[in-house]
Amino acid sequence: MRREERFGCSETLNYLSGYLDKDIDGSLYNMISKHIRSCKPCRSLFKTLKKTLDLCRKFKPKVEVAEVKEEELSKTLKRELEAFRRFIQGQKKC
Amino acid sequence: MSPFAFKVKIYPSLCFYIIINAKGMKGLQGKTPKERIERLLVDIRENKTGAVERFLKEIQSTVLAFGIKVCGGHMEDAKDTMQEVLIQFFRGARRLRFKDPKALTVWLYKVAKNACLMSRRRGKYEPGELLSINGGLREGDGANISKQMDLPDWSGVPDRILFEKEKKQIVQRALLELPLDYRLILVLRDMEGLSTREVSEVMGISESNAKVKLHRARLYLRDKLSKHFNGLM
Numbered sequence: 001m002r003r004e005e006r007f008g009c010s011e012t013l014n015y016l017s018g019y020l021d022k023d024i025d026g027s028l029y030n031m032i033s034k035h036i037r038s039c040k041p042c043r044s045l046f047k048t049l050k051k052t053l054d055l056c057r058k059f060k061p062k063v064e065v066a067e068v069k070e071e072e073l074s075k076t077l078k079r080e081l082e083a084f085r086r087f088i089q090g091q092k093k094c
Numbered sequence: 095m096s097p098f099a100f101k102v103k104i105y106p107s108l109c110f111y112i113i114i115n116a117k118g119m120k121g122l123q124g125k126t127p128k129e130r131i132e133r134l135l136v137d138i139r140e141n142k143t144g145a146v147e148r149f150l151k152e153i154q155s156t157v158l159a160f161g162i163k164v165c166g167g168h169m170e171d172a173k174d175t176m177q178e179v180l181i182q183f184f185r186g187a188r189r190l191r192f193k194d195p196k197a198l199t200v201w202l203y204k205v206a207k208n209a210c211l212m213s214r215r216r217g218k219y220e221p222g223e224l225l226s227i228n229g230g231l232r233e234g235d236g237a238n239i240s241k242q243m244d245l246p247d248w249s250g251v252p253d254r255i256l257f258e259k260e261k262k263q264i265v266q267r268a269l270l271e272l273p274l275d276y277r278l279i280l281v282l283r284d285m286e287g288l289s290t291r292e293v294s295e296v297m298g299i300s301e302s303n304a305k306v307k308l309h310r311a312r313l314y315l316r317d318k319l320s321k322h323f324n325g326l327m
């Protein structure tokens with residue numbers, strides 16, 4: 001009860017990442033939901049932080065990788081790749 | 095000819111889509127880079143046709159894109175760095191006996207992170223190493239946010255505007271203003287798709303420390319983006 005009384009903007013700010021990741025316990029989650037509904041600045045903060053994470057997830061710098069041709073691989077890399085393939089396929093000898 | 099003849103081109107931050115051969119990449123769309131790598135590792139393990147080639151292509155674009163996000167596309171000798179990363183990844187995987195796709199992706203990001211740190215020339219401007227919990231919210235707002243009635247909500251700006259190319263440059267630039275360890279944590283978690291536990295393993299810090307830094311990094315980035323996006327409302 002006391003926790004709820006003292007629950008306000010600074011607590012919301014502190015737990016907002018955990019709230020977005022659903023990585024906090026249920027009662028805390030509910031208090032934040034409740035606070036966000038009634039507090040406009042925290043609601044703005046929450047919505048813009050959520051959007052920030054959306055932008056991050058969709059952010060892709062352009063990287064163009066040309067078709068890898070077998071003969072273009074360096075010998076060392078080719079050997080390591082083959083050894084790696086055999087290793088994770090559980091084959092004994094490289 | 096370079097010994098590492100992958101013909102890799104990097105465009106510093108002008109264009110923003112990874113162009114990959116769509117063949118065999120079905121089912122990977124919408125997944126995070128980490129999920130794609132894990133999926134392709136499973137394909138190799140199950141000896142699926144063309145899995146090794148698809149994996150090689152994916153791992154290249156993932157490592158290069160990661161380098162651009164963290165180092166801003168100013169990676170010197172990107173090809174050499176790439177070769178180093180792949181060889182270290184393959185060798186280390188065998189040495190450390192990592193077969194599990196999850197362990198392997200954590201290992202990959204560790205190697206990529208270290209290579210990026212090594213190759214990276216320290217810029218003249220290095221942001222300070224500490225961020226306040228407010229992440230750019232003005233002084234005192236953390237304790238009394240409700241007094242700041244003008245906190246603008248730009249989340250309603252349509253996606254087609256927010257996701258324009260120029261706006262993506264804003265994301266890249268804002269990202270580069272973060273102190274390096276905060277930037278790494280945010281990229282690993284919110285761009286590459288690692289869990290906070292995996293992020294803490296890559297960074298060699300506790301999970302709770304990773305969470306605290308992630309939170310600060312997110313708030314900081316939000317604040318930087320707000321400066322640009324408030325005007326779009």
Ligand SMILES: [Zn+2]
Pocket residue numbers: 008009010012035039040041042043239240
């Ligand atoms: Zn509030």
